[in-house]
Amino acid sequence: MIIADSVFNTKTPDSIGEGIVTNVSAEVLQYQGLVESLAKEYDVAEYSGIILAMMMQESGGRGNDPMQSSExxxxxIGCIQTPEESIExxxxxxxxxxKKAEGDVKLAVQSYNFGLGFIPYALERGGYSKEVAIEFSRMQYQKVKHTGNYSCIRPESAETGACYGDIGYVDAVFSYYDYGGSTVVIGGNFVSPVDGMNMTSDFGTRYHPITGEQHSHKGIDFACINHVTPxxxxxxxxxxxxxxxxGYGNIVILQHAPDLFTAYAHSSSNSVKQGQNVKAGQQIAVCGSTGDSTGPHLHLEFRTEQYGGFQDPKSYLGL
Ligand SMILES: [Zn+2]
Structure with missing residues (x-):
């Protein structure tokens, strides 16, 4: 898995699908026309955006096998010589x-990573879910671990023993594809700031990850899948x-009411400008690790003043 260096913040309209590809590299976008025409030929025209998002996850659009389809x-690996062959x-x-997944797009996407054997397994269990993917990965790993060709690198895999394939594949692909319905209303009038909402650090007193000193954490942290997560x-x-x-690195502060502000810190880049109006669920930045940060995450604050009155975000977000 390679993440491209050159990352676009602008959303690029996918001319066919309902959703749009977002934050994919220039290397991926150069194949947009080819992907669209091949998707049409193979009767999956409306999924060309998903296919570009998969290419981003597979290779960042680089090399002679950008879809990693040799296997x-x-x-x-290695029987494909040109990007055109790979993409076709x-x-x-x-x-x-x-087709085999009976139109379950997430199941199809995960099977691109796991192999076709995952499809009947998941269909028997009600279709794709992360839990089913973890179960399958764990089961397959038990069968193949003696070969020594698989390792539990991802913390999530090591924790669950799901070391076959990539159990985060669907989340990663969908971080490059915005289909509008991806934001979830999570409590009151708020939607999720980042996919997964995996909280890694709570509001209140804690020890600073770099200095080791005790301090008050003015917000909460959420894990990001990678440096391009919206x-x-x-x-x-x-x-x-x-x-x-x-300390915050790149930060966006929004005002929602006279006495309610939210702040989003450590992004690799901000996607909005001061004075601009935004809608709930609109992308405002790209996840990153700028400022005092040890890895890509979102630091989110709720404030009653632009620069003060720090509140516990959990009570707003229903966590
Ligand atoms: Zn934080």
Whole structure:
């Protein structure tokens, strides 16, 4: 899995699908026309955006096998010589998984990573879910671990013993594809600021990860899948600050009401400008690790004043 260096903040309209690809590299976008015409040929025209998002996750659009489809073609790596061959085989294989998955798009996407054997397994269990993917990965790992070719690198895999394939594949692919319905109303009038809402650090007193000193954590932290995960506004509002601040790195501050502000810190880049109005669920930044941060995450604050009155975000978000 390679994440491209050149990342676009602008959303690029996918001319066919309902959703749009977002934050994919220039290397991926150069194949947009080819992917769209092949998707049409293999009768999956409306999924060209998903296929581009998969390419981003597979290779960042680089190399001679950007869809990493050698294995599905000939059972081993290296039999594909050109990007065109790779993309045609990738689209064909995705079309096959989608058909077998009976239209369950997430199941088709996960099967692109796990292999076709996952499809009947998941269909018997009500279709794709992360839990079913973890179960399958764990089961497969028990069968193949003696080969020594699989390792539990991802913390989530190591924890669950789900070390076959990539159990985070669907989340990763969908971080490059915005289909509008991805934001979830999570409590009161707020929507999720980041996919998964995996809280890694709570509001209140804690020890600083770098200095080791005790201090008061003025917000909560959420894990990000990678450096291109979108960060979304939790509610309608206006941008009162977008730039860099000491410790926070890149930070966006939104105002939602005279006495309610939210702040989103450590992003790799901000996608909005001061004075701009935003809608709930709109992307305002890209997850990152700028400022005092040890890895990509979102630091989210709720404030009653632009620069003070720190509140526990959990009570707003229903966590
Ligand atoms: Zn934090």
């Amino acid at each position: 599905s073609l000939c059972g081993s 085989q990738g689209v064909k294989y995705f079309a096959e998984t989608l 960060i979304n506004a939790v509610a309608d509002g206006s941008v009162v600050f977008s730039g860099v601040q000491n």
